[in-house]
Amino acid sequence: MTLLDIALFFDNFLKLLLLVLFFIALFLFGKLVFFLLFHNHDLNIRKYIYYCSGIIIFIVVSAFLSMTFLSYAFDSSLKIMVEESSHVYVDSVLLERKNSEDLVSRIIDRDSIKMSGSRPTISILVVLQGASRRLEFLLRRDSRDQDVYWVFLVDAPYSGSLGYVEIPAELMMSIRDGAPDS
Numbered sequence: 001m002t003l004l005d006i007a008l009f010f011d012n013f014l015k016l017l018l019l020v021l022f023f024i025a026l027f028l029f030g031k032l033v034f035f036l037l038f039h040n041h042d043l044n045i046r047k048y049i050y051y052c053s054g055i056i057i058f059i060v061v062s063a064f065l066s067m068t069f070l071s072y073a074f075d076s077s078l079k080i081m082v083e084e085s086s087h088v089y090v091d092s093v094l095l096e097r098k099n100s101e102d103l104v105s106r107i108i109d110r111d112s113i114k115m116s117g118s119r120p121t122i123s124i125l126v127v128l129q130g131a132s133r134r135l136e137f138l139l140r141r142d143s144r145d146q147d148v149y150w151v152f153l154v155d156a157p158y159s160g161s162l163g164y165v166e167i168p169a170e171l172m173m174s175i176r177d178g179a180p181d182s
Contacts, residue, residue, distance in 0.1 A: 002133065007073035008155050014066045018059050025055040071112075071162050074153065077135050078108050078128070086130040090175050099175050103167070104128070110151055110163035118144040120161070125154070139165070 032048040081104075088100035095103065103126070120140030128135040136155070142148040147168055150161045 002073075002077065004073040004077045004135070004155075007070045008153070011066050011070050011156055014062055018062060021055050021059055025052050025059075028052050028055075067160065070153070070156065074137075074162055075108060077133070078104065081128040081130050081133060081135055082108075084130040084133070086128045086133075086135075089125075089127040089129065091125055092127075095175060099171070102171060103175060106165050106167060107151060110165040112163045114142075114148060114164045115144075118142050120150040120152075124149070137162075139167070 028048055028051050032045065032052070036045070082101075088095045088104060090103075107126075119142075121143050122141045124139045124141075126137055126139055136153075138152040138154060139149040140152060142150065142164070147166050149165050149167055151163050151165055152161055
């Protein structure tokens with residue numbers, strides 16, 4: 001089991017836990033509102049406020065830690081695959097060594113923030129195939145900036161973007177039109 005597998009398991013487990021905690025917080029908040037509306041003085045309001053705020057803080061911190069751990073595991077897996085001299089496939093086409101090195105180095109050095117107001121559009125499947133491992137992820141073109149791609153893990157479709165990478169149109173054209181290695 002690789003670090004990325006552990007991160008994906010942790011991410012899925014945390015999402016289930018966060019969903020359960022969300023419903024508990026919703027129940028406690030509803031109970032608090034009900035008692036406030038009907039002025040029930042038997043309720044210790046501070047206790048419910050502490051419970052609700054504690055759950056909300058836990059949800060926010062857990063979501064942040066989950067994305068951070070998933071991004072770290074993705075980076076570690078990418079670096080291991082590069083050290084193994086893995087083959088890189090873009091939409092099932094084997095890339096030339098020069099293009100694959102350039103693409104992988106850009107993905108390793110990706111940014112985690114960008115200007116808002118856009119969404120991912122066209123998807124490109126990228127596969128790194130090593131001797132003992134396989135790593136699949138999607139590059140999805142930004143709707144505003146045609147040189148910016150969002151990076152998503154195929155195995156974690158609901159985890160959000162792992163970052164943003166700028167791939168110039170010339171490199172993407174040479175990747176799309178590149179001949180396979182012999």
